[in-house]
Amino acid sequence: MTIAAYAPALRDTRWSVVSVVVGAGIVTAIQVGKAAIATPLLQADLGLDLAAAGWLTGIFAVLGLVGGIPAGTLVARAGDRRILVLGLASVALGAITGATAPGYTVLLASRVLEGFGFLLVTVAGPAILNRVVRDGQRDIALALWSCFMPAGMALAMIVGPLFGDWRMLWWASAGLAAAAIMAGLTMIPAAPARIAVSWRRTVSDAMRVLTSGGPVLLAVCFAFYSLIFFALFSFLPVLLMEQMKIAHGTAGLLGALTTGANIIGNLGAGYLLARGASRSSILFGAYLIMGLAGLGIFSQAFGHMPTFLLCLLFSSVGGMIPATLISSAPLLAPSAALASVAIGLVMQGSNLGQVIGPVAVGGAIETFGWTAAAGIVAIAALIAAAVAVFIRSDHNPTG
Numbered sequence: 001m002t003i004a005a006y007a008p009a010l011r012d013t014r015w016s017v018v019s020v021v022v023g024a025g026i027v028t029a030i031q032v033g034k035a036a037i038a039t040p041l042l043q044a045d046l047g048l049d050l051a052a053a054g055w056l057t058g059i060f061a062v063l064g065l066v067g068g069i070p071a072g073t074l075v076a077r078a079g080d081r082r083i084l085v086l087g088l089a090s091v092a093l094g095a096i097t098g099a100t101a102p103g104y105t106v107l108l109a110s111r112v113l114e115g116f117g118f119l120l121v122t123v124a125g126p127a128i129l130n131r132v133v134r135d136g137q138r139d140i141a142l143a144l145w146s147c148f149m150p151a152g153m154a155l156a157m158i159v160g161p162l163f164g165d166w167r168m169l170w171w172a173s174a175g176l177a178a179a180a181i182m183a184g185l186t187m188i189p190a191a192p193a194r195i196a197v198s199w200r201r202t203v204s205d206a207m208r209v210l211t212s213g214g215p216v217l218l219a220v221c222f223a224f225y226s227l228i229f230f231a232l233f234s235f236l237p238v239l240l241m242e243q244m245k246i247a248h249g250t251a252g253l254l255g256a257l258t259t260g261a262n263i264i265g266n267l268g269a270g271y272l273l274a275r276g277a278s279r280s281s282i283l284f285g286a287y288l289i290m291g292l293a294g295l296g297i298f299s300q301a302f303g304h305m306p307t308f309l310l311c312l313l314f315s316s317v318g319g320m321i322p323a324t325l326i327s328s329a330p331l332l333a334p335s336a337a338l339a340s341v342a343i344g345l346v347m348q349g350s351n352l353g354q355v356i357g358p359v360a361v362g363g364a365i366e367t368f369g370w371t372a373a374a375g376i377v378a379i380a381a382l383i384a385a386a387v388a389v390f391i392r393s394d395h396n397p398t399g
Contacts (some may be wrong), residue, residue: 001090002358007287010369012323013215014132014133014189014295016368017128017132017188017189018048018129018132018133018144018145018188018388019142020180020183020184020187020188021084021125021128021129021145021184021188022125022144022147022148022254022335023147023180023183024088024121024125024153024180024182024183024354025089025121025122025125025145025148025149025152026117026148026152026155026205027091027173027176027177027179027180028087028091028117028148028152028153028155028177029118029120029148029149029151029152029153029156030058030152030155030156030173030176030332031091031095031114031117031118031152031173032057032060032118032152032153032156032157032354033096033152033153033154033155033157033160033259034052034160034166034170034173035056035057035060035111035233035234036057036153036156036157036171036233036235036236036237036238036255037156037160037161037252037255038160038163038169039053039056039156039167039235039237039238040237040238040241041164041165041166042056042166042202043170043330046103046104046107046168048104048388049366050235050238050362050365050366051366052104052223053356053357054234054235054358054359054361054362054363055107055108055235055359055362056107056111057234057354058230058234058355058357058358058359058362059108059111059112059115059120059355060111060114060115060118060352060354061111061115061118061226061350061351061352061355062115062351062355063112063115063116063119063351064119064347064350064351064352064354064355065098065351065352065355066117066348067116067348067351068119068219068343068344068345068346068347068348068349068351069206069209069210069341069344069348070206071083071119071120071123071124071344071345071347072123072127072209072340072341072342072343072344072345073205073206073340073341073344074340075123075127075340075344076337076340077336078192080124080127080128080184080191080340081124081128081184081188081189081190081191082190082191082220083118083120083123083124083387084121084125084128085125085184085185085376085383086117086118086119086120086154087116087117087118087120087121087124087180088117088177088180088181088184089117089177089181090113090114090116090117090120090175091114091117091118091173091174091177092114092115092117092120092174092178092181093111093117093313094111094112094114094117094358095114095170095171095173095174096109096170096171097109097113097169097176098110098111098114098170098175098254099167099168099171099174100167104132106149109378110321114352115154115176116315116397119347119351121342122347122350123343123344123347124335125145125148126142126145126326126330126340126343127306127339127343128146128188129141129142129341130142130330130339130340131191132189136172138268138327138330139270139273139274139327140274142270142323142326143266143267143269143270143271143273143329143364144266144267144270145270145326146270146319146322146323146326146327147262147263147267147319149322150260150261150262150266150315150319151260151263152167152260152261153233153256154256154257154259154260155159156254157252157253157255157256157257157259158252159172159238159255160252161249161251161253162254175184177245178262178330179219183389191332197239197299205337206341207337208334208335208338209333209334209338209341209342209345209347212332212333212334212342213332214331214332214333214392215329215332215333215342215345215346216327216345217332217344217377217387217390217391218323218328218329218332218342218346218349218391219345219347219348219349219350220324220387221283221321221349221385221387221388221391222321222322222325222346222347222350222353222383223285223350223352223353223356224287224348224353224380224383224387225287225318225321225322225325225350225353225355225384226349226351226352226354226357227356227357227360227376228287228291228294228318228351228353228357228377228380228381228384229318229353229357230258230288230353230354230357230358230361230381231294231357231358231360231361231376231377232294232297232298232311232314232373233255233258233259233315234357234361234362235358235361235362235365236251236255236258236259236311236359237250237251237255239370240254240255240308241273242306244308254308257312258308258311258312258315259315259316259323260315261312261316262315262316262318262319263317263319263320264316264319265315265316265317265318265320265321265323266319266320266322266323266330267287267318267323268281268319268320268376269320269321269323269324269327270323270327272320273323273324273327279328279391280388280389280390280391280392282320282321282324283320283321283325283356283384283385283388283391284385284388284389286316286317286318286382287325287332287381287385288320288381288382289313289314289317289320289381289387290314290317290318290377290381291316291325291377291378291380291381291382291385293310293311293313293317294312294314294373294374294378294379294381295374295377295378297311297314297374298311298370298371298372298373299371300370300371301307301372322350325346326343326346328391329342329343329345329346330342330343332391358374359385361373
């Protein structure tokens, strides 16, 4: 199809709203990345080891282990814009609590509050896009949405080293969340009037999604992707500093470049999906490449430059996975009305991997060294590739 043929759909799609929603996602992803880039500062100030630092990233997603589906039903009941704003407010409050934390315990608790906000935003964001974007442009819009995580983490790694004190980084992230709240209230149209739904119906809807097969497979795939992704990116600055002997600021820039490469895969998946590429094939190939690249990175079998190039490959190819999974969730939902619940389940899988990855890998590295992470990444990638084979979303069951 020519660009001229796409023009009417592009004009009708509310790209200003897409920009605000993606921006809100980026703000929440900064909260993830700031813990990774601030790890050396936290180690120096609070005396943390890598296992404890891994918990600061992993516990961020702990509410998402059980909260994905409830968040999806909350979006359906209360409205997607309202939940997005509530999520950003939770992020801001968590960041302020962390900035004023007297020690590790309160800081860890503040990360749970930030993670609650992250969960709400990541479920409400796709629901808003699904509502405001035309059918023919949804794969593209959701591919743009999937860029929020690498974009936010890359920004955190670029800006983080400019702060000599990790507490100032936390204050700055709270300010960004407050700005995103104002943009969301100003630019995002409110959802149409909602019909009251009983909690019995809510539980029934959740069970329909859990027993429908497709969303569960997507959630499992996202869990393994997050495990693999955060196995590397939770400790990438430390890996670069320890293995390549580079300065904190340089590690931040290289980490940002590597994380930003994930966007290539996000957009590439949107391009391929819009042209009818098989979702299971995209996922299968991307998982295998991530697994092989992860083996090379953590086994330290190569020199500094080849290892860094493998990090770029790991990130760029891996970016195809979240874009494919997120755009598949509405297609595999039992009905159009349950799209937000299906997205919630998929994000629940994402949060599971986000908890397991940093904690398992941080503990393994602390006990056995960097090579211990290679086996975890390779096994997770193989299992995920096998699961991906069974995903079939060529037909839209929502009708």
